Every structure is written in structure tokens, then in C-alpha cells.
Amino acid sequence: MRFQLFVFLLFVAASYSFSQVTGNAPSTESVGNHMKDRMGNAHLYPQRILSPNHSTRSSIANAQLSTANPITLEVRCLKNVEADSYTAVFHITQKGKTAESTDKFMNGRLAGFTDQLAELGIPSSAIVIDMLTMIPVYEYEVEKKVFNKRFNEVPKGFEMKKNVHVQFKKVNVLDDIITAAAKHEIYDIVKVDYYTKNMEEHFEEMKRRALETIKAKESFYEDFDIQLRENTEIILAEAKATSFPVENYYQYQAYSSSSLDKGKRGEVVNAEKNITYYYNAIPNKDFDVIINPEVIEPVLQLTYNLKVQYRKLPEPVQPKPEVKTEIKEIKKFYLVTPDGKIQLMPVE
DSSP states (O other), X not given: OHHHHHHHHHHHHHHHHHHHHHOSSOOHHHHTTOBOOTTSOEEXXXXXXXXXXXXXXXXSOOXXXXXXXXXXXXXXXXXXXXXXXXXXXEEEEEEESSHHHHHHHHHHHHHHHHHHHHHTXXXXXXXXXXXXXXXXXXXXXXXXXXXXXXXXXXXEEEEEEEEEEEEESOTTHHHHXXXXXXXXXXXXXXXXXXXXXXXXXXXXXXXXXXXXXXHHHHHHHHTTTOOTTTTEEEEEEEEEEEEOGGGGEEEEEEEEOOOOOTTOOSOOOOOOOOEEEEEOOOOGGGOSEEESOOOSSOOEEEEEEEEEEEEEOOOOOXXXXXXXOOOOOOOOEEEEOTTSOEEEEOOO
């Protein structure tokens, strides 16, 4: 009995150690949108966080060529690029009884925020205030009558909304920026944009690496005495794309729910489950060339796809030799003898 218990505990320990290595975020390719553990009650819901302008993870370049019967070589390149600068967008809402007081309170919060940003080394030239709306706010006032009540909509005050765009160079500064914003009751960070200089230079480097890889693949065929470039029509297709970090954030819920015994009845109130977010970069496995493969922080991911088709041209048709037919005219003379016989006369 003790031996059986030891084996069971060893199996359970092995199972949990595997889950620790894998992590709670499941692979969406193998798990899908819903998974249960061996007990049947642990739920994992992976779901990608998308901006309104992105609906699919479509930033892997994919060049297209027709397939007639040619030899096709393909190279897929990935380059991870750290951003040269970042822009964080914060949203601020301010309410007040009058337009003047609303504007005054808003300007006070913004002034305190920008002063603290200056202490972090962010100049005023890197801060842009984007005015959104300034609208009156209404509420209902109850007017009591003898037999009923009337609800009259009356002005309550004003509401002002603004966005603050903050540009910074080091990603670690973002924590300090958020702390400074919270001190002035600015809690809504809308998004963080990533920018890099010399985008075309990055793609040119990927193109050079792709051509080198294509030539290496051609030499592989030459080892088998297959000359791809002889009497061949060559067709090229290329595609490039950029994947931003906002496109690669996922969310999931990991929890274990209790089950009620049969026979117990009543209203079930489930606890609120925590939602986890994580950055899931484009994996390296689908690429032939990977530049800067190690990803520690969210980065810009550039992809370049090159396809080359080698279509053998038909062999040229050899012209048939011209055959001349020469007809030689031969003259024959016949002699009719007095006795009526026909005699061929020799002619020289």
C-alpha cells in the first residue's frame, strides 16, 4: 500500500513539475480557446488582445507565386528590432460645476504632471496635449406634483477630456511616467507606440541575407548536377511586413472551480477570476534567417519573404534539313521499221 501511494505521489509531482516548466499560458495552436486539466475543472482561456485596426496576426510576410511545375526556393527572414523611441498616450477626464473651474482643475493636473516629467528628463517638446471634448453634463431634477412626478433634465456642470502624448527614449522610464501620472489622478494609459529609425535599412539587410541563403540553396542543387539557371526563366516574388507589440499581446484566465454535490440546490455566485496578459512574440521556428533572435522585451518584428521560381524553357526546335528533289529529263527516240516494229534508238 505504501509503495502504491509513493508511486501515485511521484506521478502527481511529475505532472506538476511539467506544468511549471510549460507555464500557465497555453499554446493557442495546440489548446485552442478552452482547455481542462485532468480533474476536469481548471479552465484556461487564451485570447489575443487586438487594437481596433488589427483583427488577425497577419504580420508574417507571405510572397505568392503560381505553381505550374517549376522548382521553387523560398527564404523567410525575421528580425527583432528594439525601438528607438516610445510614445505613451494618457487619457484625462475632468469634471466641474463651471467651464472655468473645469478648465482650471484640468490645467492644474496637467501642470503638475509635466513638471514631474521634466524631473525625469522629458522636456516639454516631447509632450503634446490633445484636446478632445468639452461638453455640458446634465442630471434629472424631480418636480413633485399632486398626482405624479416630473423629471426635468437640468445642467449639472461640465466635462473636459484630453489626451497627453509623452515621448521617451528608454523603455524603463515608463514605470516612472506612470507613477508620476498616478500622483495627479491620471490612471488611464491608452497605448504605447513603438518607433524605429532607418526601417528601410533593416529590410535591406534582410534582403541581402535572403539572397545569400538563396545562393546557398542553389549550390545544394548543383551538388546533384542540377543547374537551376541554365536555359531557365527566373521569376521573383517578395513581401515584407512589420509586427508591432500591440498586435502580439494575449490574455487568459487560469483558475480551478469547485463543483457542488448533487442534491445541493441554490444560487451559485462565482468569484471574479483574474485575467493575465502576456507578450507572445512571433516564434522563430518558421524562419530560415533570424536576426537578433533573443527577445527579452517587446520589440518590433520585421519579416521578409523571398520566393524564386526556376522554370525550364522548352528545348529549341532544330530545323529539318531541306531536301531538294532534282528531276533529270531523259529523252528517248524510237524508230519504226518498214516492217512495223518499234525500235529504241541509242542516243549519246
